[in-house]
Amino acid sequence: MSASPIATDIDFNRDGKQMGYLRLPHSVHRSAYGWIPFPIACIRNGDGPVMFLSAGVHGDEYEGQIALSRLIQDIDVKDVRGRIIILPMANFPAGVAGLRVSPIDDVNLNRSFPGDPAGTPTQIIAHYIETVLMPGTDLHIDMHSGGSSLFYLPCVMPDWAANCVMPQARIAELCRLFGAPYQITFDEDKEGRYISAAATRLGIASIGAELGGGGRLTGAYADIAYWGILRIMRAMGAYAGSLDHAPAPAETLVLPVKANQFAYAMDGGVLEHLVALGDRIADGARVALIHHPETPGLAPTPVQAIKGGLVVCQRAMGRVERGDCIGHWGGPSA
Known part of the structure; x- marks a missing residue:
């Protein structure tokens, strides 16, 4: 080289x-x-x-x-x-x-x-x-x-x-x-x-x-x-x-942070976090909603954690696209 x-x-x-x-x-x-x-x-x-x-x-x-x-x-x-x-x-x-x-x-x-x-x-x-x-x-x-x-x-x-x-x-x-x-x-x-x-x-x-x-x-x-x-x-x-x-x-x-402690958007829209940094969440907990103001009458899409833990990272931007990281957590579940 x-x-x-x-x-x-x-x-x-x-x-x-x-x-x-x-x-x-x-x-x-x-x-x-x-x-x-x-x-x-x-x-x-x-x-x-x-x-x-x-x-x-x-x-x-x-x-x-x-x-x-x-x-x-x-x-x-x-x-x-x-x-x-x-x-x-x-x-x-x-x-x-x-x-x-x-x-x-x-x-x-x-x-x-x-x-x-x-x-x-x-x-x-x-x-x-x-x-x-x-x-x-x-x-x-x-x-x-x-x-x-x-x-x-x-x-x-x-x-x-x-x-x-x-x-x-x-x-x-x-x-x-x-x-x-x-x-x-x-x-x-x-x-x-x-x-x-x-x-x-x-x-x-x-x-x-x-x-x-x-x-x-x-x-x-x-x-x-x-x-x-x-x-x-x-x-x-x-x-x-x-x-x-x-x-x-x-x-x-x-x-420790595992791959199944990340959450991702599966739809585009406006992100609303339902948990806060520092919260400890359970397996399967609902952590966010993705709202769809561009489609009147369409209900928000829920985002759920696969594996829970302590929330150490969250998305800072309001808009999301499919594939964007919502946040991640680490350690044991609630």
């Missing part, structure tokens, strides 16, 4: 705090010799753990972008041991457009790994992340939210594979230190297209989070990400700064 066309002035082996851009050449009508600027920071101070922090893999997920931007501003190089690479807007074109996918190539970065250095811009940045930024990392932390279409309670997500050099119990402890009130685990990404799969291919421990969404920023959830990452970096020995003002981490409820 050919080398990446991405260039940068950042020297990942140099001590100090560096802030700049990954530059991906992009020739279009308005800019013949232009490049796409992916913001990046590298904070290094001698030997120590290597951390890679990412957010904005989906451009309409803001809590992580803000938390990582604050960390770039606030972390003093003297408090760092080792190296921290921070990529706050991993899919920059999607970020500035406020979209889940890039407006340039209509590609979802979190379904694009391991990427292609000769592909579209999204495929190229995926390849660069997996082949340049990730190798040698001791821990990857990736921040998500529900984006424009979904809203999540604050959840941390461990990602562990048999080839991971970090023990599973250690990852569980770091997830506890993150401080979110819920921990969710999904069925395996069998195709290996997610950014977390890129980490596990390299034997790297990866911790993710789903924090808010709905097309807006929830500041309290950005705070969870900010302080949670600092607590994890402190535990890893990568950060020696003060945490005197950090809130105590919340007690975390572990909620």
Whole structure:
């Protein structure tokens, strides 16, 4: 596979705090010799753990972008041991457009790994992340939210594979230190297209989070990400700064999420939720109605849960089409 066309002035082996851009050449009508600027920071101070922090893999997920931007501003190089690479807007074109996918190539970065250095811009940045930024990392932390279409309670997500050099119990402890009130685990990404799969291919421990969404920023959830990452970096020995003002981490409820704990719209219309985030629902519970104002006299279509659990995610948009996710839940039924 050919080398990446991405260039940068950042020297990942140099001590100090560096802030700049990954530059991906992009020739279009308005800019013949232009490049796409992916913001990046590298904070290094001698030997120590290597951390890679990412957010904005989906451009309409803001809590992580803000938390990582604050960390770039606030972390003093003297408090760092080792190296921290921070990529706050991993899919920059999607970020500035406020979209889940890039407006340039209509590609979802979190379904694009391991990427292609000769592909579209999204495929190229995926390849660069997996082949340049990730190798040698001791821990990857990736921040998500529900984006424009979904809203999540604050959840941390461990990602562990048999080839991971970090023990599973250690990852569980770091997830506890993150401080979110819920921990969710999904069925395996069998195709290996997610950014977390890129980490596990390299034997790297990866911790993710789903924090808010709905097309807006929830500041309290950005705070969870900010302080949670600092607590994890402190535990890893990568950060020696003060945490005197950090809130105590919340007690975390572990909620495995199975495929039959998702609900989907089988008709188009206007969505009405009948349960709330944080509710624990029974197997077969009616969770929503889909109304049909465009067809006078047509009764609403009910949506039922197959397997119940605690509601951690719901659709944020009012209109639905057949196949849209209504929400999902995790853990045991009511």
